[in-house]
Amino acid sequence: MAIFNLTVNNKKVKVDVEPDMPLLWVVRDFVDLKGTKFGCGMTLCGACTIHLDGQPTRSCQTPVSSVGKNTKITTIEGIGNGKLHAIQQAWIEEQVPQCGYCQSGQIMSAVALLKSNPSPSDQDIDSAMSGNLCRCGTYDRIRKAIHRAADTIKVSEKGIGKN
Amino acid sequence: MENIKATRRDFLKTTGLTSFGLALGISSFAKDAVVKKINPAIIKLEINPFIIIDTAGNITIVNPRPDMGQGSTQAVPSLLAEELEISLEQVKIVQSDGKDKYGNQTSGGSSSVRSLWEPIRKAGAAAREMLTESAAKRWNVPVIECYAKDGTIVHKPTGRSLSYGELADDASKLEIPKNPKLKDPKDFKIIGKYNKRLDVPERVNGKAVYGIDVDVPGMVYASILHSPSLHGKVVSIDDAEAKKIKGVLKVVKTERTMPHRTSEAVAVIATNWWAALKGKKALKVNWDNADYEKTLSTEKYFAEAHAAATKEGINFEEKGDFSAKYNSAGKKLEASYETPFLAHAPIEPENAVVHVKEDGTVEIWAPIQGPDWALRDVCAYLKVAPEKVKINVTLLGGAFGRKAYHDFLLEACHLSRELKKPVKVIWTREDDITQGPYRPGMVSHMQGFVENGAIAGYHHHAIGESILGQVFKGLKSDEADPWLSEEISTNNNKYNFATASKVSWTNVKTDIPIVWWRSVYASNFGWGQECFIDELAHLAGKDPMKARMELVKDDRFKKVLETLAEKSAWGEKLAEGQGKGIAVFKSFDSISATCITVTKKDQGVTIDKVISVIDCGYYVNPDNVKAQTEGNIVMGLTAAIKDGITFTNGVCDQSNYHQYNIMRLNETPKMEIYIVDSGANPGGVGEPGLPPIAPALGNAIFAATGKRMRKLPLDINNLA
Numbered sequence: 001m002a003i004f005n006l007t008v009n010n011k012k013v014k015v016d017v018e019p020d021m022p023l024l025w026v027v028r029d030f031v032d033l034k035g036t037k038f039g040c041g042m043t044l045c046g047a048c049t050i051h052l053d054g055q056p057t058r059s060c061q062t063p064v065s066s067v068g069k070n071t072k073i074t075t076i077e078g079i080g081n082g083k084l085h086a087i088q089q090a091w092i093e094e095q096v097p098q099c100g101y102c103q104s105g106q107i108m109s110a111v112a113l114l115k116s117n118p119s120p121s122d123q124d125i126d127s128a129m130s131g132n133l134c135r136c137g138t139y140d141r142i143r144k145a146i147h148r149a150a151d152t153i154k155v156s157e158k159g160i161g162k163n
Numbered sequence: 164m165e166n167i168k169a170t171r172r173d174f175l176k177t178t179g180l181t182s183f184g185l186a187l188g189i190s191s192f193a194k195d196a197v198v199k200k201i202n203p204a205i206i207k208l209e210i211n212p213f214i215i216i217d218t219a220g221n222i223t224i225v226n227p228r229p230d231m232g233q234g235s236t237q238a239v240p241s242l243l244a245e246e247l248e249i250s251l252e253q254v255k256i257v258q259s260d261g262k263d264k265y266g267n268q269t270s271g272g273s274s275s276v277r278s279l280w281e282p283i284r285k286a287g288a289a290a291r292e293m294l295t296e297s298a299a300k301r302w303n304v305p306v307i308e309c310y311a312k313d314g315t316i317v318h319k320p321t322g323r324s325l326s327y328g329e330l331a332d333d334a335s336k337l338e339i340p341k342n343p344k345l346k347d348p349k350d351f352k353i354i355g356k357y358n359k360r361l362d363v364p365e366r367v368n369g370k371a372v373y374g375i376d377v378d379v380p381g382m383v384y385a386s387i388l389h390s391p392s393l394h395g396k397v398v399s400i401d402d403a404e405a406k407k408i409k410g411v412l413k414v415v416k417t418e419r420t421m422p423h424r425t426s427e428a429v430a431v432i433a434t435n436w437w438a439a440l441k442g443k444k445a446l447k448v449n450w451d452n453a454d455y456e457k458t459l460s461t462e463k464y465f466a467e468a469h470a471a472a473t474k475e476g477i478n479f480e481e482k483g484d485f486s487a488k489y490n491s492a493g494k495k496l497e498a499s500y501e502t503p504f505l506a507h508a509p510i511e512p513e514n515a516v517v518h519v520k521e522d523g524t525v526e527i528w529a530p531i532q533g534p535d536w537a538l539r540d541v542c543a544y545l546k547v548a549p550e551k552v553k554i555n556v557t558l559l560g561g562a563f564g565r566k567a568y569h570d571f572l573l574e575a576c577h578l579s580r581e582l583k584k585p586v587k588v589i590w591t592r593e594d595d596i597t598q599g600p601y602r603p604g605m606v607s608h609m610q611g612f613v614e615n616g617a618i619a620g621y622h623h624h625a626i627g628e629s630i631l632g633q634v635f636k637g638l639k640s641d642e643a644d645p646w647l648s649e650e651i652s653t654n655n656n657k658y659n660f661a662t663a664s665k666v667s668w669t670n671v672k673t674d675i676p677i678v679w680w681r682s683v684y685a686s687n688f689g690w691g692q693e694c695f696i697d698e699l700a701h702l703a704g705k706d707p708m709k710a711r712m713e714l715v716k717d718d719r720f721k722k723v724l725e726t727l728a729e730k731s732a733w734g735e736k737l738a739e740g741q742g743k744g745i746a747v748f749k750s751f752d753s754i755s756a757t758c759i760t761v762t763k764k765d766q767g768v769t770i771d772k773v774i775s776v777i778d779c780g781y782y783v784n785p786d787n788v789k790a791q792t793e794g795n796i797v798m799g800l801t802a803a804i805k806d807g808i809t810f811t812n813g814v815c816d817q818s819n820y821h822q823y824n825i826m827r828l829n830e831t832p833k834m835e836i837y838i839v840d841s842g843a844n845p846g847g848v849g850e851p852g853l854p855p856i857a858p859a860l861g862n863a864i865f866a867a868t869g870k871r872m873r874k875l876p877l878d879i880n881n882l883a
Binding site for chain 2: 001022041047099137138140142
């Protein structure tokens with residue numbers, strides 16, 4: 001075992017785990033943030049998606065020892081800074097989730113997409129979101145919710161009524 | 164699981180409605196009324212098993228159907244809240260625990276709303292009448308002057324009101340009304356209206372608790388090495404390397420209990436699951452695979468099924484002398500259709516936490532579809548009485564039938580009993596895909612003929628393994644499996660073949676474990692039925708929509724088809740290379756029809772659009788009907804064009820999502836859903852949208868390319 005100092009959702013945490021333990025299991029079982037999910041263990045389904053310095057990353061194949069102590073780890077619990085992120089709000093408005101199990105990963109991918117591309121086309125959404133599987137089949141609503149969130153963010157940045 | 168010798172419908176009736184009647188039987192309400200003092204000031208009153216009102220005014224509704232994403236957390240409590248005159252925002256919803264008083268608690272067969280439609284509304288109406296009577300007595304006014312509104316009883320002439328909490332104590336002492344009056348559907352405020360699901364916010368912020376998220380004090384973790392050939396025996400275990408892994412506590416020989424077999428397995432127990440998984444990978448186990456290299460093979464299974472195709476099966480129904488008429492017919496067709504074995508592959512893999520305690524009690528936390536069944540299975544397995552077992556049903560991260568099969572739960576029971584500790588078992592994706600149970604692969608052998616330009620004869624010979632047989636040991640050797648035969652019968656599809664028709668069955672057995680998979684046999688046999696109707700329509704020189712409209716003798720079917728024709732602009736000119744296909748199928752008392760448009764591209768096609776129409780009778784939330792139908796489009800297309808499960812030399816050929824692909828967002832076509840409001844009794848919502856998807860696609864491919872596809876899955880980029 002070894003001690004690792006991590007920054008998770010802007011908080012410093014110290015964990016004593018094996019260096020090869022994937023960040024997924026560190027975050028879930030040692031930091032007690034269960035929103036990040038296990039689906040395949042092979043980076044095939046995206047349920048474990050988190051952000052490392054804002055970049056969407058599959059945590060199931062990211063050993064804790066590969067993450068620097070200043071790297072900002074963000075999970076679904078930290079994405080809204082205590083409020084709901086516009087993406088989460090759009091997910092509620094469009095009633096995206098069915099079982100919801102994959103949605104943490106979907107939302108983490110969608111948040112990263114909008115950060116790098118505030119006005120994504122359907123094709124942009126296709127390429128950013130196709131690493132996240134949903135067995136319930138909520139893809140059509142995911143597309144709609146991302147467009148809705150993009151519009152919401154634009155309106156709030158412009159300020160309503162300013163035009 | 165129980166030994167059941169009944170049709171599925173009877174089965175739902177006996178284990179569901181009858182016991183439900185007992186739990187809710189009007190006379191038993193009073194006996195069931197329970198008064199619990201949770202602190203000296205607040206008294207908790209159970210007006211009936213589904214409604215708990217405390218004197219502080221808190222109202223709890225018990226949802227007896229686990230939520231795997233199909234929306235039962237909203238749907239079932241809505242039935243009760245509608246009659247109780249309260250909004251779901253005002254109540255707390257908890258999940259039932261499997262105990263008898265809640266009746267049938269299994270989410271399956273798209274049964275929640277259609278089986279609870281009346282009894283749960285009656286439970287709500289009875290409580291409303293008791294509260295109203297209590298208020299009238301308190302005010303000493305006629306009951307007729309009082310009515311329920313938003314959690315209060317209002318006295319109309321004076322406008323004064325009392326909350327349900329203030330009345331609960333009095334109400335719980337009253338006789339249960341024998342025939343509580345249900346609301347007129349035109350007065351519904353919740354049922355049939357768009358309402359956001361209140362469980363969605365926790366499903367987007369990481370707070371929702373699925374089975375895999377449960378931690379209990381003192382818990383250890385297990386990863387289990389299952390037999391690669393499903394039913395092998397452990398000859399020897401070398402755990403030296405596994406035990407060197409930090410965190411590994413123990414290696415235990417264990418067992419996987421399935422309804423038809425118990426298989427040996429080896430569990431690695433550790434202080435955390437990652438260590439348990441590493442330990443499992445480091446195990447060296449010798450297995451005696453007996454003959455399974457030879458007998459467990461999907462190729463062999465399908466060879467047997469196709470060999471049975473042309474032989475006589477066991478008749479389920481016959482009209483006219485089909486064989487004689489077929490033999491003498493001039494214009495006739497014969498074809499075999501095939502559907503593969505499929506894994507459910509919910510993104511949350513199978514998992515459970517079980518604590519077999521030293522005092523003889525058992526506590527369970529698990530994502531299971533049926534706590535009532537699970538309770539029976541656990542009691543039988545551990546030989547404990549039901550009152551000693553407490554089941555906490557968590558949210559389910561998808562299930563689709565898989566989590567009504569309790570092998571993973573009984574593994575956790577076995578390990579906790581052996582270790583005398585709470586144990587959390589988590590399956591890997593590889594466990595999930597290589598071990599099953601699966602949707603059975605099936606063959607439909609079809610025959611039909613045309614007379615005077617009309618489809619006049621039809622025979623569906625269904626061939627394969629039976630869930631009733633393998634899982635429930637309830638199939639008689641001389642009977643056509645009633646569960647599946649009914650689904651493909653002319654009584655169900657409402658096709659009237661003028662001269663002769665027949666539905667028959669041949670059982671081909673396999674040791675590959677099988678169970679229900681979303682829409683069950685309808686997902687298999689919709690393919691053969693609806694593609695072959697298309698073939699016969701073309702043989703008769705008829706438009707496939709027109710041919711179905713002529714054959715189908717049922718107004719609801721006709722309305723669904725008419726709606727589909729209108730919404731899909733059926734009959735309008737298509738672009739070069741485009742083709743449209745339709746299919747219609749009734750399952751779980753709902754009728755669903757789909758039109759798919761494809762465009763020819765190189766050696767294959769692209770899927771342009773999917774339009775589905777559903778008549779599910781009364782429904783709770785139109786948005787959820789649409790959501791479930793969207794989900795069925797994606798799952799139906801996945802089943803049609805992605806991977807099947809195959810076994811070669813006793814071992815599953817697929818192991819994870821790279822070999823068992825699930826449709827991704829970029830592959831998802833545009834889709835539109837339309838609901839036909841028939842006002843019929845509620846049908847299912849979670850499954851009926853799936854069966855028409857694959858045949859609509861097959862028929863569209865034929866329309867665009869002239870190629871008739873008969874074996875799933877299809878490679879739509881390279882159509883042979």
